[in-house]
Amino acid sequence: MTDLFTLDAEVRTDLGKGASRRLRHANKVPAILYGEGKEPVSLTLAHNKVFRAQEEEAFYSHVLTLNIGGEAVECLIKDMQRHPYKPVIMHMDFMRIDATHAVHTNVPVHFINEEAAAKKGGTVAHHINEIAVTCLPGDLPEFIEVDCAELEVGQTLHLSDVKLPKGVTSDELAKGESHDQAVVTLNAPKGASDDAEAAEEEATEE
Template sequence: MSEAIFTLDAEVRTDLGKGASRRLRHADKVPAILYGAGKEPVALTLDHNKVNQAQDFEAFYSHVLTLNIGGKKVEALVKDIQRHPYKPKLTHLDFLRVDAKQAVTTHVPLHFINEDKAKAIKLEGGHAEHHMADVEIQCLPHDLPEYIEVDLLNVEMGQTLHLSDLVMPKGATLTELAKGEDHDLAVVTIKAAKVAAAEDDEETAADDGEEEAKTEE
């Protein structure tokens, strides 16, 4: 993946307000704000098409981006993106400055792997019920993963993987688990297919009916 996707040119924006933002959007620009790391917030302007292209990549939301602001490079994370309610347009972005020596807290996506190879799914007719699509982690910027893998290969029918079962990259911790054992949330469960479960219920009901008939005889 090209690193150029994660380097965005930006300009400091001095013309503020709704009217100014509207004019920027008509000029294929998108307004943004950069804050954090103990520094004053800075209003920015970015090229809409470049940002729109970059945000198509999943890693855009968990990757440390480089903002080139008038020749000065600043590392930041995307914290929020606002979109037009029905047009394919970005209307505003929030960026958080990152300091290489300070831990950041952000969400990263989960990638469920070997789902098609899991015995419980491939041979036993089960299906994976995903309880979450991403997790919030804390780590130093250079330890930030683009995603976390959840391996379903050896997960059995009826088994649930929790946050504590995830294999975390070096230096990264789950913020939810830091809150205590009660926050060890479910991530994914392998469940029997509803059709199969319904057939089992019907067979059980039929067996019960036969037993009742024999008793009456």
């Protein structure tokens, strides 16, 4: 799968909507590379290689390598425009990275042991599917695991409950406790809360 994260790119000088349209007809993807204080560079990539690579979840949070005229440039994918209904990638934005500079990006969440939680009689509800993080490129995880095994009915795990890999910090938590987002909840079965309230009322009347 590693070769999926290395893409060949060519510098393009023919810019504009018409040029981009011609590229797409030739099964090419127009793109731009920016960041690290350098001038943006307009690029062209082969659509079939890009399309295959982007089917891997890790593509969106993995350090990618662009081969541009013999030079290997490490970067992250920052934006991807797709055709509204065709399986076509319209445009891509790449951001240069430096191994010594921290990056800000979103990493997908993988929920594990959901079945164990559901056996307790509740339903698992996801509140987020990715976490905004800051770390050095070498510490960037492909995904972050959230273990639902210990969830009790009615309990919610927040960002502060998630164990992040070494060297990785949450952008939201860095803003303060008020940004401690809910991640996953084990909801009580539908009607269970009503039953509990009714039982409580009966006990009070007695």
